[in-house]
Amino acid sequence: MNLKNSINLLLVTCYSLLVLTACSSQNRLDGYIYYRLNTNPTTLDPALIVDVTGGSISAKLFNGLVRLGDDLSIQPDIAKNWSISRDGLTYIFKLRYGVYFSNKREVKSYDFKYSFKRILDPKTRSPNTWVLEKILCADDFMKGRAGDVKGIRVIDDYTLEIRLKKPFSPFLSLLTMTAAYVVPQEEVDRWGPDFSSHPVGTGPFVLKEWLPNRELKLEKREGYFDVPANVKGIIYRIIPEDLTTVTEFELGNLDVITIPVSEYSRYKNHPKRQGLISSIKGLNTYYLGLNCSKPPFNNLSLRKATNYAIDREKILHTIYERRGRLASGPVPDIMRKWDMPSYYEYNPERARELIKKEGLDGITINLYITADQEVIDIAEVIQSYIRAVGIDIKIKQLEWSAYKEAINKGEPDMFYLSWWADYPDPENFLFPLFHSSNHGAGGNRTRYINLTVDSLIEKGQHALDQKTRDSYYRQAEEIIVKEVPWVIFWHRTDFTIRQPWIKNYKIYPIYSMDKGTEVSL
Amino acid sequence: MNTYLLKRLFLLVPLLLGVTLLTFTLTKALPGDPVLSMVGERAQPEVIEKIRKELGTDKNVFSQYLGYVGLMLKGEFGRSYYTNRKVFDDILLKFPNTLKLALGAMIIAIPVGLFLGFISAYKKDTITDRVISSLSVTGLSLPVFWSGLLLMLFFSLKLKLFPPSGTGDIRFLILPSITLSLPAIATLTRVTRTTLIEIYDMPFVATARAKGITELKINFIHVFKNAFIPLVTVIGLDFGSYLNGAVLTETIFGWDGIGRFTMEGIIKRDYPVIMGCIIVGTIIFVLINLLVDVIYHYLDPRVRLHENSR
Numbered sequence: 050m051n052l053k054n055s056i057n058l059l060l061v062t063c064y065s066l067l068v069l070t071a072c073s074s075q076n077r078l079d080g081y082i083y084y085r086l087n088t089n090p091t092t093l094d095p096a097l098i099v100d101v102t103g104g105s106i107s108a109k110l111f112n113g114l115v116r117l118g119d120d121l122s123i124q125p126d127i128a129k130n131w132s133i134s135r136d137g138l139t140y141i142f143k144l145r146y147g148v149y150f151s152n153k154r155e156v157k158s159y160d161f162k163y164s165f166k167r168i169l170d171p172k173t174r175s176p177n178t179w180v181l182e183k184i185l186c187a188d189d190f191m192k193g194r195a196g197d198v199k200g201i202r203v204i205d206d207y208t209l210e211i212r213l214k215k216p217f218s219p220f221l222s223l224l225t226m227t228a229a230y231v232v233p234q235e236e237v238d239r240w241g242p243d244f245s246s247h248p249v250g251t252g253p254f255v256l257k258e259w260l261p262n263r264e265l266k267l268e269k270r271e272g273y274f275d276v277p278a279n280v281k282g283i284i285y286r287i288i289p290e291d292l293t294t295v296t297e298f299e300l301g302n303l304d305v306i307t308i309p310v311s312e313y314s315r316y317k318n319h320p321k322r323q324g325l326i327s328s329i330k331g332l333n334t335y336y337l338g339l340n341c342s343k344p345p346f347n348n349l350s351l352r353k354a355t356n357y358a359i360d361r362e363k364i365l366h367t368i369y370e371r372r373g374r375l376a377s378g379p380v381p382d383i384m385r386k387w388d389m390p391s392y393y394e395y396n397p398e399r400a401r402e403l404i405k406k407e408g409l410d411g412i413t414i415n416l417y418i419t420a421d422q423e424v425i426d427i428a429e430v431i432q433s434y435i436r437a438v439g440i441d442i443k444i445k446q447l448e449w450s451a452y453k454e455a456i457n458k459g460e461p462d463m464f465y466l467s468w469w470a471d472y473p474d475p476e477n478f479l480f481p482l483f484h485s486s487n488h489g490a491g492g493n494r495t496r497y498i499n500l501t502v503d504s505l506i507e508k509g510q511h512a513l514d515q516k517t518r519d520s521y522y523r524q525a526e527e528i529i530v531k532e533v534p535w536v537i538f539w540h541r542t543d544f545t546i547r548q549p550w551i552k553n554y555k556i557y558p559i560y561s562m563d564k565g566t567e568v569s570l
Numbered sequence: 571m572n573t574y575l576l577k578r579l580f581l582l583v584p585l586l587l588g589v590t591l592l593t594f595t596l597t598k599a600l601p602g603d604p605v606l607s608m609v610g611e612r613a614q615p616e617v618i619e620k621i622r623k624e625l626g627t628d629k630n631v632f633s634q635y636l637g638y639v640g641l642m643l644k645g646e647f648g649r650s651y652y653t654n655r656k657v658f659d660d661i662l663l664k665f666p667n668t669l670k671l672a673l674g675a676m677i678i679a680i681p682v683g684l685f686l687g688f689i690s691a692y693k694k695d696t697i698t699d700r701v702i703s704s705l706s707v708t709g710l711s712l713p714v715f716w717s718g719l720l721l722m723l724f725f726s727l728k729l730k731l732f733p734p735s736g737t738g739d740i741r742f743l744i745l746p747s748i749t750l751s752l753p754a755i756a757t758l759t760r761v762t763r764t765t766l767i768e769i770y771d772m773p774f775v776a777t778a779r780a781k782g783i784t785e786l787k788i789n790f791i792h793v794f795k796n797a798f799i800p801l802v803t804v805i806g807l808d809f810g811s812y813l814n815g816a817v818l819t820e821t822i823f824g825w826d827g828i829g830r831f832t833m834e835g836i837i838k839r840d841y842p843v844i845m846g847c848i849i850v851g852t853i854i855f856v857l858i859n860l861l862v863d864v865i866y867h868y869l870d871p872r873v874r875l876h877e878n879s880r
Contacts, residue, residue, distance in 0.1 A: 089834075091608075091652040099610025174621050176609035191616070242654050261653065261660065262826045263737050288735050288824045292719055296727050296734040450602035450839055457606070471612075481612060490618075492611060 080281030081266075082551070082568060083304045085294050089262045089287050092245035095230040096168050096175040101469075104227045105560035106285065109267055111230035111250035114142050114161065114209075115221055117562045119555075121384075121473040123221045127156060127231060127251065127274075128209075137216030137513045138185075144207040148274040150233045151255045158209035162201045163234045166190070169198060177228035183220060185212040216511045218518055222472035227561055253278045253566050262287055267565075279553070279569035298546070304570075305547040305554060310423060313370055316546055328544045329556040330374065332381050332470035334478065337416075337431065337536040340462050342488075342496035345412060350403045352533040355463075356393035357400035358438040359431060365539050368426050373539035378526045379468075379482060380475045381540045383558070387523040392530055400438040410439035417445050417461035419452050424465055431465075457489040459496050466494070467541070470559060475522045479506045483529055497534035575860065582856050586849060590642070591635060593848045597841060598631045604651050604839040625651060627841075638845060647849070648842035650835075657846035660831065665850070667737055668827035671819070672812035674747030679754035680805060686755070687762020688789070694767060702759060709756030718749040718822040735824035746823040750816050754808045761804050765797040772796075798869045806862035813858070814851040 077083070090103040095111055098104050114128040125131075128142040148156040165184070168175045169191050181187060185200030202210040213220060223229065236249040248256055251274070254267035265285040269278045286302075288294045291309035298306045308316055308326070316322050339346040339355060346352055362375055374382055378389040404410050414435075418428045425446065432442045442463075447455060456464045470477050481492030484506050488496045502525050509521035530537070547554050552569045605621050622628040626637055641648055647657035690702040725745060726734040736742050769775065770793065778788045815829020828847060835843030866873040 089653070092654070099608070099613075171616075171620060174617060174624065176613035176617055178614050178617060179612045182614075191614075245654060260826075261655070261663075262830065263824075286736070286824075289821050289830070290735075290824070293722065293735045293822055293824060296722055299727055300730065300734065302733070448600075448602055448837070450604065450607040451600070453606050454601060454603050490606070490611075490613075490615070 077302070078282070078284065080570065081284050082280045082282075082565075082570060083284045083286060083302065085297070085303050085306050086265075086285045086287045087289055087291075087294075090265070093248040093256065093259075094245035095164075095227050095232060095250075096173050096177065097245060098227050099176050101560050105563060106265065106267070107227050107230065107248065107250075108252070108561045108563060109254040109283065109565045110248050110252040110256060111227070111232070112148075112252055113224055113226075113229045113231065114144075115224050116564075117222075117225050117473065117559060119562075121558070123225065126225075127161075131221075133513075137218070137511070138213050140211045140213075140220065141204070142209045142211070144209065145274060146207065148251055149272060150236070150249055150251055151270055152233060152236060152249050154233060154235070156231055156251055157206040158203045159206075160231050160233060161209050162198075162203050164231045165201055165229070166198055167232070167237065168228055175228070177226075180223050180226050180228040183213050183215070183217045183223070185214050187214075216513060218510060218512060219472060219474040219476045222474045222477075225561060226472055253564055254283060257282070273566075275564075276566050278566045280565075283565055298548075301548060304551050305545055308544045308546050310370070310372075313372065313544065316544075322546060325549060326544055326546050327554060327556045328542050329558050330381075330383050331541045331543050332384060332473060332558045333467055333541050334376055334379050334381060335373070335467040335538040335541060336376075336379070336465075337538065338456070338461075338464045338466055338495040339534055339536070340459055340464075340495055341498070341534050342459055343462075345409055345414060346462055346495075348407060348409070349532060350407050351409055353393055354400040354403040354407075354438065355435065356533050356536050357396045357403070359434045359536055360395040361536070361538050362395070364427060364430055368423070368430060369539065372544065373541045376537040376539050378530045379535065379537060380478045380522070380526055381470070383540075384470070384473055384475055384478075385526075386519050389523075389526060389530060393533065397434075397438050404439050411441070413441040413443060414462040415443045415445055416463040416465070417447060417452060417455055418465050419449050420446055428465060456494045459489065459494070464494065468492070473559065475519075475526070476506070476510055479522060479525055479529075480510065483525070483534070495534040497529075497532070499528060499532065502528050575864075578856075578860050578863075582853065585856065586852055587639070589852045590638070590845060590849060593845065594635045594638065594841075595631060597836075597839070597844055598634070600839070602839050603627070604841065607838055608651060642849070647846035650843050651840050652838060657842045660843075661828065661846055661850055664826055664828050664831050667825060668813060668815050668820075668829065670743060671746055671750060671816065671825060671827055672809055674743045675750035675754060675812055675816075676805065676809055678747055678751040679758055679808070682751070683755045683758025684762050684801070686759040688766060688794075690759060690763040691766035691770065692789070694770075699763075703763070706756040706759040709752045709759075712752060714749055714753070714816070714818045715822055717752055718746070718819055721745050721749055722822070735822075737824070737826040742823075742825070746816075746819050746825050749823070750812060750819045754812075757804055757808065758801070761800055762797065765800050766793060769793050769796050795869075799866060799873075802862055802865050802869065806858055806865075810855045810858035813854045815847075 086102050088102055090106055091100060092098055092103055093107050093110065095107055098107055112126045114126060115123050116126040118124040127144055127148050129145045131140055131142045133140050144158055150156060165181050167173050168181055169178055169187050171191060178191060184198060186195055187198055187200060189195035190198045200212040204210055231251060233249055237244050240247045246259055253270060253273040255270045257268045258266040264287065266282060268282040269280065288297065294303065294306055295309065295312055297303045316326060339352050341347055365371060365373055365375055377391045416428055418424045428444050432444060435442050455461060468478065468482060481487050483493055483497055483502055485498045485503050487493040505521045505525035509518045512518045512521060545556050550570055553567045555567055557563045605618055605627060609618055609621065626634055649656055686702050690699045693699050722734045722745060725731045732745050733742055775788060775793060778792055815827050815832055817829040817833045820827045820830040831843065832847040835847060
């Protein structure tokens with residue numbers, strides 16, 4: 050055999066192999082909708098879920114007493130109605146009849162008592178105790194001083210009473226969270242720690258299969274108490290890489306994807322695809338935190354100067370490609386019912402003046418960031434803006450958990466971060482982020498202290514009337530915006546793109562709102 | 571030979587202790603706390619403390635290490651901090667995938683690499699040689715994430731021949747295998763070329779030619795046989811490293827192997843996962859090296875498998 054023949058043989062072999070195995074599309078299951086997850090959910094046990102991935106799947110498997118409506122109002126879920134006492138301390142929930150777990154047992158009020166106690170029980174090691182800690186005597190139970198949570202009382206099979214320590218106006222919003230979902234005790238006892246991968250709930254879907262790092266298969270459940278799903282099931286494919294996801298979508302192997310930053314312009318200008326883009330104004334705020342607990346940012350003038358120095362609008366329009374709305378305060382625009390003027394518009398001259406006046410020109414400060422490319426780009430622009438007004442910045446890039454540890458300890462002068470709503474109430478953007486009891490890991494990482502702000506937030510938490518609450522929140526937010534512990538950047542808008550055959554698709558501002566029942570093929 | 575093999579296997583014990591101690595100390599020295607990643611934003615400090623206590627991450631590094639060795643002696647790798655799944659079970663689930671990918675890459679790399687290396691050496695200093703040499707330099711320099719994505723765009727998106735991602739039958743295996751084989755093909759081509767050129771200059775080749783033996787016989791019976799030792803070394807090293815997972819290839823093609831598993835463990839500071847993967851990786855590497863040594867012996871009987879000969 051000569052050389053030419055051997056090359057020909059090799060080529061023919063390769064080609065035959067290609068043809069024999071060729072086929073680019075997946076074997077799609079009929080009637081199923083295909084989504085992408087970029088990471089494997091860590092757990093599907095509502096008591097332990099802290100990630101969005103796990104939360105969005107568990108919303109399809111479980112239900113709580115109440116849920117969020119499309120307008121972010123509180124709507125009945127398993128509770129058909131409820132009443133709140135005049136003092137705002139006692140909540141009485143009437144449950145629907147005929148709501149069943151997927152193991153075919155009816156949900157009774159005891160199940161809620163069990164599920165809530167389970168979250169508060171130290172043995173569960175739930176990171177979500179804060180969701181229910183407002184309940185009367187929850188602390189005593191958590192610390193082992195009481196065998197029961199006095200504040201949760203089963204009145205009868207379909208009536209549940211919850212009493213709070215103090216009035217807490219966003220309490221119903223807290224109950225819409227995944228941590229407040231109901232779970233059946235017999236299944237938790239049966240599976241032990243493996244309940245996290247064998248979830249049993251009341252939701253419109255059941256988990257059929259979970260191949261970690263590959264795929265999750267949810268199947269429509271017959272007998273769901275509310276509007277049943279339009280699809281036979283949902284397949285979540287775990288694909289870490291964005292470009293791979295786009296390829297899978299283009300080939301029709303995925304039905305809906307979140308548009309990666311790098312593909313946003315292409316899809317936006319694509320004549321056939323642009324009509325299939327959906328967007329949602331996210332309940333989030335991106336910010337540059339300024340550490341108020343130590344020099345140099347304990348100086349209000351320098352904080353103001355930093356705000357004057359950065360052209361946020363330009364960054365939003367260029368690097369961020371207008372994928373967000375410029376923020377005027379920490380509370381997201383769509384959640385705020387009052388006006389918040391912008392105080393420190395881009396004015397480098399004014400920034401320079403303030404810095405000179407304080408004698409701070411020429412100092413070096415550090416900016417901590419994570420290793421995300423988008424964050425790195427933004428940090429470099431911030432660096433050039435701040436340098437232009439006479440202050441040098443050293444960027445320190447850290448891996449996520451190391452970054453979190455450093456910002457929790459108050460190590461950096463500046464850090465870039467975002468906050469996403471757990472529940473749609475302005476309190477969720479004020480109390481954790483600016484109340485002095487939450488320094489560090491609690492959320493207030495700029496270590497901002499203002500006792501007036503503390504008191505206004507607390508008054509807002511306890512006020513029962515919506516208008517009064519809003520007035521306290523507005524006052525608190527105004528002080529915060531004037532004292533600028535943050536350079537408040539924007540509220541991100543998320544974009545998804547779907548296939549033409551997907552109907553009734555909706556995108557929600559909070560993951561727990563999507564029960565997966567509306568979308569159809 | 572059996573005594574030699576047993577001795578080598580016995581040496582695995584101190585080696586594993588050394589490797590685990592080093593890995594354990596290094597990973598613990600890294601900044602970052604897994605418990606903080608696990609609990610999300612608003613966990614109570616008491617809960618964080620309790621989890622630290624239960625996982626044992628509140629103890630000093632040395633007692634943590636001893637605890638881990640104790641677990642290892644029981645034949646366990648512990649459970650992942652995040653998923654609470656047994657690390658050993660997950661490794662067992664993912665290892666066959668990694669093995670498939672490594673085998674796939676080697677099945678492509680070995681014939682192609684040897685073939686190109688042979689042509690290059692046979693046609694030394696011609697245009698063919700130069701083209702192949704340039705291609706092999708390109709193959710070595712191409713980052714896997716780039717070549718992988720290009721292959722995906724071309725074969726999946728344009729030609730619609732293969733699925734772009736997923737773990738499954740041979741259709742899913744082809745693109746990641748080709749991607750992973752590219753650097754191996756390049757290395758093998760270069761090593762084959764250099765080795766063959768050296769052998770061509772040896773007197774026994776001239777003798778064979780003088781005897782009138784055909785070129786095909788000279789190359790395949792005399793020359794290649796003598797070139798096998800360095801080639802087996804390179805193949806063994808590549809195969810060993812692929813069996814420890816190919817992080818980038820597995821990530822791009824969504825292949826559920828050991829590489830992605832290890833990487834996620836490292837990113838999340840999931841110590842039981844990191845340690846489990848390192849131990850399995852070390853054992854595999856040692857075994858592959860042992861296998862290579864045994865193959866040396868069969869390829870060249872002058873290589874003897876006992877201490878005095880080395």
